[in-house]
Amino acid sequence: MFKRTSLSVAIAALLSHSFNASAASDADLQAIREQIQQLKQSYEQRISQLEQRLWAAESSAQQTGTVAARAQPAGVAPASPAGGDNAFNPAIALILGGTYGSVRQDPAIPATGFAMNPNMGHEQGFNLGESELGISANIDAHYRGTATLALDPAGGVSVENAYVQTSALGNGLNLKFGRYFSGLGYLNEQHAHAWDFVDPPLVYATLWENQLAEDGLQVKWLAPTDTFIELGAELGRGRGFPGSDRAKNGAGSGVLFAHAGDDIGIEHSWRLGASLHRTRAADRVSDAVPDLPGTVGGVSNSFSGDSQTAGLDFVWKYAPNGNVRNNYAKLQGEYFRRKETGALTYDIAGANIADTFSVMQSGWYLQGVYQFMPQWRTGLRYDRLDPGAAQVGALNAGNVIADYAFQPARTSLMLDYSASEFSRLRLQLSRDNSRQNLSDNQLFVQYIMSLGAHSAHSY
Amino acid sequence: MKRTLLFFSSLLFSFSAHAALNVFACEPEWAALAQELAGDKAAIYAATGALQDPHHVEARPSLIARARRADLVVCTGAELEAAWLPVVLRESGNHKVLPGGDGYFEAAQFVAMLEAPARLDRGEGDVHAMGNPHIQTDPRNFLPVAAALARRLIRLDPGNAALYRQRLADFDRKWRAAIAAWETRAAPLKGVSIVVQHKAFPYLEAWLGLKQVAALEPKPGMEPSVTHLSQVLAALQQRPARMVLHAAYQNRKPSGWIAERSHIAVVELPFSVGGSSKAQNLYGLFDDTIERLLAGLK
Numbered sequence: 001m002f003k004r005t006s007l008s009v010a011i012a013a014l015l016s017h018s019f020n021a022s023a024a025s026d027a028d029l030q031a032i033r034e035q036i037q038q039l040k041q042s043y044e045q046r047i048s049q050l051e052q053r054l055w056a057a058e059s060s061a062q063q064t065g066t067v068a069a070r071a072q073p074a075g076v077a078p079a080s081p082a083g084g085d086n087a088f089n090p091a092i093a094l095i096l097g098g099t100y101g102s103v104r105q106d107p108a109i110p111a112t113g114f115a116m117n118p119n120m121g122h123e124q125g126f127n128l129g130e131s132e133l134g135i136s137a138n139i140d141a142h143y144r145g146t147a148t149l150a151l152d153p154a155g156g157v158s159v160e161n162a163y164v165q166t167s168a169l170g171n172g173l174n175l176k177f178g179r180y181f182s183g184l185g186y187l188n189e190q191h192a193h194a195w196d197f198v199d200p201p202l203v204y205a206t207l208w209e210n211q212l213a214e215d216g217l218q219v220k221w222l223a224p225t226d227t228f229i230e231l232g233a234e235l236g237r238g239r240g241f242p243g244s245d246r247a248k249n250g251a252g253s254g255v256l257f258a259h260a261g262d263d264i265g266i267e268h269s270w271r272l273g274a275s276l277h278r279t280r281a282a283d284r285v286s287d288a289v290p291d292l293p294g295t296v297g298g299v300s301n302s303f304s305g306d307s308q309t310a311g312l313d314f315v316w317k318y319a320p321n322g323n324v325r326n327n328y329a330k331l332q333g334e335y336f337r338r339k340e341t342g343a344l345t346y347d348i349a350g351a352n353i354a355d356t357f358s359v360m361q362s363g364w365y366l367q368g369v370y371q372f373m374p375q376w377r378t379g380l381r382y383d384r385l386d387p388g389a390a391q392v393g394a395l396n397a398g399n400v401i402a403d404y405a406f407q408p409a410r411t412s413l414m415l416d417y418s419a420s421e422f423s424r425l426r427l428q429l430s431r432d433n434s435r436q437n438l439s440d441n442q443l444f445v446q447y448i449m450s451l452g453a454h455s456a457h458s459y
Numbered sequence: 460m461k462r463t464l465l466f467f468s469s470l471l472f473s474f475s476a477h478a479a480l481n482v483f484a485c486e487p488e489w490a491a492l493a494q495e496l497a498g499d500k501a502a503i504y505a506a507t508g509a510l511q512d513p514h515h516v517e518a519r520p521s522l523i524a525r526a527r528r529a530d531l532v533v534c535t536g537a538e539l540e541a542a543w544l545p546v547v548l549r550e551s552g553n554h555k556v557l558p559g560g561d562g563y564f565e566a567a568q569f570v571a572m573l574e575a576p577a578r579l580d581r582g583e584g585d586v587h588a589m590g591n592p593h594i595q596t597d598p599r600n601f602l603p604v605a606a607a608l609a610r611r612l613i614r615l616d617p618g619n620a621a622l623y624r625q626r627l628a629d630f631d632r633k634w635r636a637a638i639a640a641w642e643t644r645a646a647p648l649k650g651v652s653i654v655v656q657h658k659a660f661p662y663l664e665a666w667l668g669l670k671q672v673a674a675l676e677p678k679p680g681m682e683p684s685v686t687h688l689s690q691v692l693a694a695l696q697q698r699p700a701r702m703v704l705h706a707a708y709q710n711r712k713p714s715g716w717i718a719e720r721s722h723i724a725v726v727e728l729p730f731s732v733g734g735s736s737k738a739q740n741l742y743g744l745f746d747d748t749i750e751r752l753l754a755g756l757k
Contacts, residue, residue, distance in 0.1 A: 144549070165549070172527050172552040222527050222552050228520030261520025266508055269519045317517070325512035326710050374682045374710060420681060421515075421542070422581060451581075454538070456546040459518050 090137030090145075091453035095193045097129035100445040103432075111206055111434040113387025113404035114361070116286040116301060118209040118241050122199065122442065128153035129446070132160065132193065134455065142168045148191070160191075160213065172222035182212040183220065183232045183257050184275035185334050186313040194457065196330075196369045197414050198428045198444040202383040203363030207309065207336050209241040212277070214253065228261040228271070242307040242338065243279035253279035261459075266322040270315065271459060277309040281340070285348065291399055300349055301400070303357065305342010311335060315459075328371045335364040344392070346399045355393025357400070362386045375418050383410040385434065408434035424448045479616045483526050483556070485534035485544060486513055487732040488595040489566060489608075491741045493533055495630045496609050500619050504529075506547075509734030510708045513539055514585065514680065518546035526551035529562065530615055533608065536565025537572065539592035561614055567592060569607045570600040573661045584678025595731060597662035598638050598745050605630055637742055642667075645749050647756060652698065654691065654723070656683070656705035656714050659730065663748070672698050675713045683713040695721045702755035706730035726755040 107121035130153070136146040148161040163178030181189045187204060188211055200210050216236030223229040238252025239245045246252050254277070261271035281303055288298035312335045319328035337360065344357030367381035389403040410433060416426035425447050432440040480501040484490035490505035497503070504525045507516050513535075526532065526547050534540050548557055556562035572590030579588055594600045609627035613620045649668035653660075656675045664671050673694055677687040695717070702724040705714045711727070718725040728748050729738035737747040 167549070167557060168554045169552065170554040174550065174552045220552070222523065222550070224528050226521075226524055228524035259520070262524070263519060263521040266510075269517075269521060271520050317519075321510035321708070322508060323511045323515070323708050324517060325515040325708070420581075420585070454541050456518065456542055456544070458546050458550075459520060 088137075090135050091455070093134040093450060093452040093455045095132040095134070095191075096447075096449045096451070097131065097193060098127065098447055099123060099129055099198060100126050102443040103440055104442075105432075105435065105438045105440040109435050109438060111202060111385055111408040112406045112436040113408070114206045114385065115289040115298065116284075116303065117206040117361070120199070120205040120210055122444075130192065132191065134453075136453075136455075138167065139164065142166060172224060174220045174222075175217065176220075177217040179213055179215045180218060182214050182234055182236070182255050182277070183218060184212065184255050184277055184309075185311050185336070186271070186273060186315055186332060187334065188212055189458065193448045193450065196367065196377075196379050197381055197412055198426060198446045199412075199430075201334070201363075201365035201367075201381065202385050202408060202410055202434060203334065203336050203365055206385060207242070207338055207361065207363060212240055214255070215239055216251065216253070218255075226262075228259065230259040232257045232259075238279040242281060242284075242309070242340070244281045244284045246282055253277065267318055267320060269317050269459075273311075273313040275309075275311045275313075277307075277311075279307050281305060281307055281342070290401060291346070292401055293399065295347075299347040302345040302348050303340070303342060305340055305357070307338060307340045309336055309338040311337070324371075326371075326374050330369045331367070333364065333366040335362070337362040344396065344400065346396045351399070353395050353399065355395035357390060357392055357396070359390035360388040362388065377414075377416050377418075379412075379414045379416075381410075381412045381414075383412070383434075384408070404436070406436045410434055422450045479619060480530045480612065481528050483529035483532045485532070485540050486595070488741065488744070489533040489535070491732040491744075492601060492605060492608060493531075493612075495741065496605060496623060496626050497612055498622070498626060500616065500622060501531075501612075509729060509731035509738070512708050514542065516540070516543045518543040518550070522547045523550045526556060527553050529553060529556050531562050531564060531611065532556040533564045533566070535567050535592050535594065537567035537589040537592035537594075538587045539567075561611065564608060564611050566600075566604045566608075567594055569603040570594050573665060574658070582678075584676070585680025591658065591661050593659045593730075594662055596660050596728075596748075597666040598634065598641065598741075599666060600662060601634060601741065602631065605634070634741075637745070641745050641749050645752065648749075648752055651702075651756065652700040654695065654700045654703040654717060656703065656709055659706050660704055660728075663728075667752070669752075672700050675703070675717060688713060688716055691717060692720055695723075699723075702726045702752075704728055707734035724755040724757075726751050728752075 101122050101124050103122055103124060107124065108119070110117070110119035131151040133149045133151065134146070136144065139145045144165045144167050146161060146163055146165065147159070150158045150160045152158060159179060161180055163176050163180040166175040169175060183189060187195070187200065188208065199205070204210055214234060214236030216234055218232060218234040220230055220232040234255035235251040236253045236255070243253050255275065257273060257275035259271055259273045261269070263269045284303045285300055287300045289301050290298050313333070315330065315332040317328060317330045320326070339358070339360045341358040343354050345352060345354040347353070363385040365381060365383045367379060369377055369379035371377045385408040387404050390400065392400045392402045410430055412428055412430040414426055414428040416424055418424045426445070428444040428446070430442040432442055480497065482493045482497070482501045482503045484493055484503060484505050486507055487505045487509050490503050493501060493503050506522050506525070507513055532548070534544060554560070567589060575590035576583060576586045576588070579586065605627060609623045612623045645667050650670060652670045652672045653664070654673045654675065655671055658674050658676070658679050660671070663669065673691045675683040675688060675691060677684060700723055703714045703718050704726050705711065706728055707730050714725045728751060729735040729744055732738055732740060732744050734744070735747050738744040
């Protein structure tokens with residue numbers, strides 16, 4: 001190419017000139033090198049733009065002739081990307097969220113039988129939810145990077161997700177490493193702003209501390225079939241509940257999951273999933289746990305042992321003619337069952353008695369969301385938990401409550417309005433019976449707004 | 460046992476065994492065009508139908524599974540599929556069809572785009588930086604896209620190059636003749652004032668010389684509000700229109716509302732292949748579009 005030749009001649013001339021100038025200092029040389037580099041870059045950009053235009057012109061002129069020529073209004077060239085320092089800026093998306101909450105019972109009281117699980121509670125009054133800043137881009141031809149930073153209303157930033165995904169493996173393989181939401185269940189991978197209700201189901205709040213985010217690596221394989229069949233495995237640090245942060249070599253948790261899905265006609269689609277999670281808790285301390293002697297304010301217990309969780313999930317969606325713009329219905333449900341076996345130390349600040357402990361906790365939810373007209377959706381969710389009956393070692397038989405004989409439940413109704421796909425306002429009413437003899441009527445108003453890059457949604 | 464294995468392996472590989480190329484078309488018009496150009500040399504899957512709003516499609520498991528084995532993904536581009544295609548391609552684990560590769564084809568790159576916004580702001584509604592993506596409403600746009608798509612098919616499947624060239628030449632000749640016939644038939648539409656529900660027809664308007672005087676959506680992608688519809692109604696008293704257009708996938712109510720009050724015709728256009736009973740291929744798409752527009756004049 002002529003331009004390339006003249007460019008190299010120019011560069012050569014410039015180079016020889018700078019070498020001849022014996023007085024040139026290192027700094028000067030550096031500056032000249034930079035200039036040449038810039039010159040080269042800008043020329044290469046212009047050359048590739050010219051090549052593109054030439055190619056486009058060839059394709060429309062030579063292949064299409066007169067009719068197409070009329071179709072092309074004058075002065076329209078294929079869009080060429082802008083250059084400069086910000087040309088490679090990643091996609092940035094900011095989520096703004098906030099709620100107004102009104103509850104009658106103290107949100108610090110945990111669900112009955114789940115005092116040794118996280119209690120996510122609810123915020124009361126006006127409060128800024130977590131704002132979420134998402135940044136993503138291709139790193140190179142092999143990797144794509146994504147970071148989601150949660151901006152805490154009280155100040156501070158936490159890393160929700162920060163992971164690298166491969167894009168060049170092919171053969172249906174996807175590898176992800178860093179901090180990511182585990183692929184178990186259906187809801188776990190969805191960010192809070194994509195939830196259909198203000199709060200996650202009780203089973204996610206108590207068994208997964210809302211969501212399981214792992215530091216580790218995930219490999220997924222998609223089968224080469226017309227039916228969607230995906231298998232995945234994860235090895236992680238096991239930092240979040242039900243694991244406990246640790247300082248040791250090797251993996252602290254493992255996840256296996258399988259998904260299958262397909263369409264039925266053009267109007268129905270579905271996905272089924274099964275998952276297994278395994279981790280080990282070491283000195284997992286829970287405070288204010290009620291006990292058999294009835295200690296005021298409860299006691300602090302510590303658990304060390306194995307934790308195994310199995311889950312099943314499904315989602316089914318329906319839209320008339322497959323057109324989700326106007327109306328659609330979505331039904332989803334998940335069930336998790338966790339078996340924990342190990343040693344429980346009762347009242348670590350006082351009596352400090354350790355003995356064996358094992359329990360099987362479970363929970364499920366079923367929810368339906370219906371878009372009854374464009375922009376308007378309503379949804380109903382039913383939640384249920386079962387704290388199980390624990391096997392408590394003889395030393396603690398008189399201390400630790402083994403069977404609460406109560407199953408926490410909750411019913412939630414929501415209505416939301418989206419002026420566009422970037423904004424959503426939501427009203428939610430919940431009848432909460434998750435705490436024995438403390439039934440609660442809860443009201444929430446929420447806004448979720450997204451700015452910036454149009455991030456694609458997962459199923 | 461052997462028979463069962465054979466059955467399963469034939470299930471697994473049936474898609475690829477009979478055809479050289481697996482084509483994943485984002486919209487039905489590109490599936491139809493690929494069919495014209497590749498005939499039985501390609502197994503073509505249309506990811507969406509003409510009754511679906513192409514802006515609002517979900518990254519369903521079935522789409523990810525189909526993209527997994529695709530050799531070529533043919534889409535409109537210009538951000539029309541921004542809400543779902545990136546997820547489908549990423550999750551498919553198929554590096555052949557990622558943007559930038561030979562397996563990824565965007566039709567919008569080969570036509571002159573209209574309505575590229577001077578101001579990129581979500582306050583302006585669902586605008587696309589590269590311009591209006593509904594390029595398939597002007598049949599002339601299919602000529603450069605067909606030429607480029609045939610070149611891409613040849614690059615991916617050089618063994619059948621002669622066939623693709625032949626089919627392109629055939630399509631090109633027949634399509635030009637069809638365009639000339641449509642233009643003659645549509646002559647009475649020149650200069651006719653229209654109202655559109657969504658700004659989905661600038662290419663059709665440019666082709667046939669239709670004059671868009673109003674849009675029912677206050678901003679692209681926003682639902683028509685009663686307030687805005689009343690304003691459109693008032694404006695139509697000053698500048699009357701002959702008909703109101705909407706695509707087959709769109710909610711009929713706003714067009715019906717305005718038509719009833721301003722006494723103009725509602726014209727539902729197929730918008731893509733499969734959008735009406737007569738629009739079963741590309742030729743039928745434009746036959747039916749013209750007939751429906753002409754019927755709107757009466």
